[in-house]
Amino acid sequence: GAVVSQHPSWVICKSGTSVKIECRSLDFQATTMFWYRQFPKQSLMLMATSNEGSKATYEQGVEKDKFLINHASLTLSTLTVTSAHPEDSSFYICSARGPSVQYFGPGTRLLVL
Amino acid sequence: AQSVTQPDIHITVSEGASLELRCNYSYGATPYLFWYVQSPGQGLQLLLKYFSGDTLVQGIKGFEAEFKRSQSSFNLRKPSVHWSDAAEYFCAVVLTSGSARQLTFGSGTQLTVLP
Secondary structure, eight states: HHHHHHHHSSSEEOOOOEEEEEEESSOOOSHHHHHEEEESOOOOEEEEEEEETSSEEEOOOOOOTTTTEEEEETEEEEEEEOOOOOGOEEEEEEEEOOOSEEEEEEOEEEEEE | OEEOOOOEEEEEEEEOOOEOOEEEOOOOOOOOOEEEEOTTTTTEEEEEOOOOSSSEEEOOOGOEEEEEEETTTEEESSSOOOGGGOEEEEEEEEEESSSOOOOOOOOOOEEEEEO
């Protein structure tokens, strides 16, 4: 099946710094990618929908200035957590829309100290 | 309101026993239906999907699911569970109308398999 990669798989950073997470579709082109956030023992919550070449669409309650999304090519979307704080610590998962289904990356665990 | 419900937060079964995980949806029309599995610290893997046609769908790892329109359900089943099946299972839907077409997930069911 199609493969979606994420980098890094985990990151620890100091409070106030910015962190960039990359999401790549390795063997297909994805005009639409999605970013999810998952807290322990909870389901995935959609943060934003990223369309190649246009601005991302954010879900209600998600700060677009804090979670910057760039989808510059058909195989790459990035999520930048700006001025990260401990409450931003979470598991971030990206997903790319394939021909008929969504394929998910392995996730990035962020810990903000 | 439109929703996806997984009534069972946690299920424990013995290895070799049968398994059924429940999923109900509340939408005006039949959505596209999916089951995903997530191992600890990992992303999601698609087990199976239903778009149309035969209401009993076969997936990977010996899983199957049956769509029942009258019950708005899409329950996941496996005749004999293996220890490696222990994971979190998510039911998800995509609306077949409208422009959003994004997945909406249920709250998940944690499966524990006893030796």
